[in-house]
Amino acid sequence: MYGGGYIGGEETLQTNQDDPIALAEFEARIAAGDKIEPKDWMPADYRKQLVRMIEQHAHSEVIGALPEGTWITRAPGFRRKLALMAKVQDEMGHAQLLYSAAETLGKSREAMINDLINGKSKYSNVFNYPAFTWADVAVIGWLVDGAAIVNQVANSKGSYGPYVRALERICYEESFHLKQGHDNVVFLATGTEMQRTMLQEALNRWWQPLMHFFGPSDTMSVHTEKLMRWKVKMASNDDMRQQFISMYVPKIWELGLTLPDNELKRNPLTGKWAFADPDWNLFFEVIKGNGPLNKERLAVRRTAEERGRWVREALLKADMKYTVPFA
């Protein structure tokens, strides 16, 4: 799964230092719906932005495995235990696919993981919140994965071949995650009083992070326009948020659950949803590393990297050469 509204970077883009003829050909190919492949010419900004984006996506899968991973050992009953194991395993598999896709652009997996644990690269903010109860796992599985699908389906129509191919496979698996999350939510929503309360409380906790999920409202900067023209960014944050709300809010209400936003309302004329603006100061605080669990998430990842270092070092052979994976 992945949080959209990838973070930072646009302001650092260098505009137009590329060969204008190559650039025109490149843009014509994209406009014609061609996919760009690793060995093709591409503008420096395109490469830079894609590395950043795919890398953040990969990190989000790795860090995203942590809040749910700790519930594998507590999942109630065989069905849930097996489903959650398979689901979190998929997330790690997505990370593997995505690191490979990003490597085709010239950054090694090791360099990416180092940047993750030293705080240089970001991952989706949504994973900096705790999963207190089993119901949080249900809400994550349904709604965080649901939000991720909105973002990933959009990106799977993008222009970079390796990323698009990885995303097609990821979306296919995510659609099963969504089903297991929904099934889990339905059992809690139609269960005992204790189960319903647990679910409602989890939903209240996750609503604001979900509204933050797609990132702040887009200012249509020059860069955003360029990234959309290059099919790196495929949908605006606001459009994706609207799409998510219109897909899921009716389903949530149908289950007799409530959402902690009194302004949530669909305009019958435009079909657009009104909602309370979430606290964006909080969003930026969490990005800066001041969310409830930023430090813990990175500490767990750092420990895992340190504990596993001897294994990776043992696999290195003196005559080995770095090879870029196929993707």
Added chain:
Amino acid sequence: MQDNIKQPLQQFMLQLADNLLVMGHRNSEWTGIGPIIEEDIAFASIAQDQVGQAWNLYQLLESNFGFAHPDQVAFTRNEKEFYSSHLVEQPTGEYDFSLARHYFYDLAQLLRYEMLSHSSYEPLAKLAKKFHGEVKYHVFHAQTWMKQLMDGNEVSKARMQSAVNEVFPFALGAFESVEGEEVLIAEGIFEGESTLKDAWMQQVGAQLLEWGYSLPQLAQPVLGGGKGYHSEFLQPLLDEMGEVFRLDPSAEW
């Protein structure tokens, strides 16, 4: 089925299932924190097979032996009524420990299922054939890593050798006979833990030497799990596993 067969047979299957469940639970703990992503994925696959096999066995105990629902059996019992070995309940530890345990355990499972696929108790033979197809890949995975870390550097060699030495007494203790095993042997249901252990020792010995390990000293097997005597590690594991289910065991989760 006569009681003198039924009793040891159901105990044998329960012990097998308990071992699988606890082993799968432990292996699943690597998901998200493995040394490389590929190993998170591999351990998660193995864990799913093991928990799935345990589930199948509890289902057989429910349908043919009158046991409670598999979720009740697995998620509500405490350590005294759990028959898993000390091998599987040991904490995950570092990757070297987990890998050595995985190798010893899954090689034993492969041989066990080979034997059981000829069992005169048809439903068990059928399951064993299915499980055997899964465990083949577990063993292949374990052997690949046991070998390549012994081929690695000085650190990995030393770590793997000491992990093998550390796990070995626990592995020996995972061949614990159920009461009345002689009836299972006489009835052609199972050839017995001692025969299984001999076959396992032969393979373990040959393979470890081939990969450059020293054979661990024959140690006193750590027994007791099959009789409900456990280390301090099992009850906390069971508390964690049942934490949500036990909030309301009559609820549907």
